[in-house]
Amino acid sequence: MTADATLLRPLPRRRRSALFMPASNPRAVEKARQLPCDVVILDLEDAVAPDRKVAARDTAVAALAAGGFGGRELVVRVNAGDTVWAAADLAALAAAPVDAVLLPKVGSVADVATARARIGADGPALWAMIESARGLLALPALADAAEGLGLTALVAGTNDLAIDLSCRPDTARTPLLPALAQIVAGARAGGMAALDGVLNVTDDAERLAAECAQGAMWGFDGKTLIHPAQIATANTAFGPDPETLEWARRVIALFADPATADRGAVAMDGAMVERLHLEQAERIVAMADG
Ligand SMILES: CC(C)(COP(=O)(O)OP(=O)(O)OC[C@H]1O[C@@H](n2cnc3c(N)ncnc32)[C@H](O)[C@@H]1OP(=O)(O)O)[C@@H](O)C(=O)NCCC(=O)NCCSC(=O)C[C@H](O)C(=O)O
Numbered sequence: 001m002t003a004d005a006t007l008l009r010p011l012p013r014r015r016r017s018a019l020f021m022p023a024s025n026p027r028a029v030e031k032a033r034q035l036p037c038d039v040v041i042l043d044l045e046d047a048v049a050p051d052r053k054v055a056a057r058d059t060a061v062a063a064l065a066a067g068g069f070g071g072r073e074l075v076v077r078v079n080a081g082d083t084v085w086a087a088a089d090l091a092a093l094a095a096a097p098v099d100a101v102l103l104p105k106v107g108s109v110a111d112v113a114t115a116r117a118r119i120g121a122d123g124p125a126l127w128a129m130i131e132s133a134r135g136l137l138a139l140p141a142l143a144d145a146a147e148g149l150g151l152t153a154l155v156a157g158t159n160d161l162a163i164d165l166s167c168r169p170d171t172a173r174t175p176l177l178p179a180l181a182q183i184v185a186g187a188r189a190g191g192m193a194a195l196d197g198v199l200n201v202t203d204d205a206e207r208l209a210a211e212c213a214q215g216a217m218w219g220f221d222g223k224t225l226i227h228p229a230q231i232a233t234a235n236t237a238f239g240p241d242p243e244t245l246e247w248a249r250r251v252i253a254l255f256a257d258p259a260t261a262d263r264g265a266v267a268m269d270g271a272m273v274e275r276l277h278l279e280q281a282e283r284i285v286a287m288a289d290g
């Protein structure tokens with residue numbers, strides 16, 4: 001790839017922190033307009049009781065129309081395709097001012113294709129939760145179909161996944177790690193973003209920091225969250241640390257220097273730096289700048 005071609009590639013959005021909230025909770029939705037999360041996810045699925053589903057959908061649509069979320073990316077998680085609410089959820093969001101619609105319990109390309117048919121070819125981008133064994137097995141096919149279906153992000157649903165796999169996660173999430181790696185690989189293969197699953201515990205800052213660092217290490221762009229108190233930790237963990245940012249700025253400067261600008265590979269601090277690192281460095285700086 002040439003340097004010019006590199007510059008033509010779109011930069012990804014910052015998705016360090018993606019806060020879920022029940023769309024049926026107007027207080028939480030109101031609060032989200034001021035919170036420092038990158039993504040707001042209004043939930044119509046598991047956080048909403050069956051008898052409040054229709055009201056929650058109406059509240060979500062009204063909240064989107066009212067706006068006031070600033071630069072935060074706006075996402076609505078609808079009910080699963082095999083539920084009585086799915087078709088009406090998607091119809092209500094087809095022309096809504098929403099950045100993406102998150103589909104839970106995706107187990108096949110057909111699940112996404114059905115949602116795309118219901119919401120329309122010109123409807124919002126679709127995101128898919130991978131939270132079952134079938135979802136994991138569908139990842140290569142989902143990566144291949146992503147562009148055609150407007151599928152732009154994969155989200156790990158670690159609660160449902162642990163139940164479906166019948167595994168017993170420890171605090172280090174040991175039995176889930178192969179699945180998390182598969183989700184990141186599927187997302188990258190399909191040109192999609194990858195978001196890590198939630199931590200249900202809201203009063204253990206050390207555990208949250210460790211889980212965010214783990215998600216960042218495994219390649220996720222950010223983490224889905226359930227409480228405002230989790231946002232700052234995710235923003236720090238998924239943003240570049242000062243050392244990485246400094247490295248990136250120096251790589252950019254190196255390739256801008258007339259003495260080395262026409263080189264493919266240069267030595268810096270006793271290590272090889274190539275043009276692929278220049279692209280990486282430009283992305284790191286762009287993400288840090290927001
Ligand atoms: C987990 C909670 C039920 C806790 O609620 P609560 O005890 O009321 O929290 P606090 O009293 O500490 O709240 C303090 C203030 O913060 C606001 N708040 C709380 N949570 C949120 C939120 N998520 N977004 C916005 N604002 C929030 C409260 O309103 C308080 O405000 P104030 O009145 O001004 O003091 C609750 O946090 C909650 O409902 N969280 C989200 C639950 C959710 O959306 N779950 C679904 C997504 S996760 C999932 O489904 C997993 C996945 O599918 C998988 O399989 O893994």
Ligand SMILES: [Mg+2]
Nearest residue numbers: 131157159160
């Ligand atoms: Mg789930």
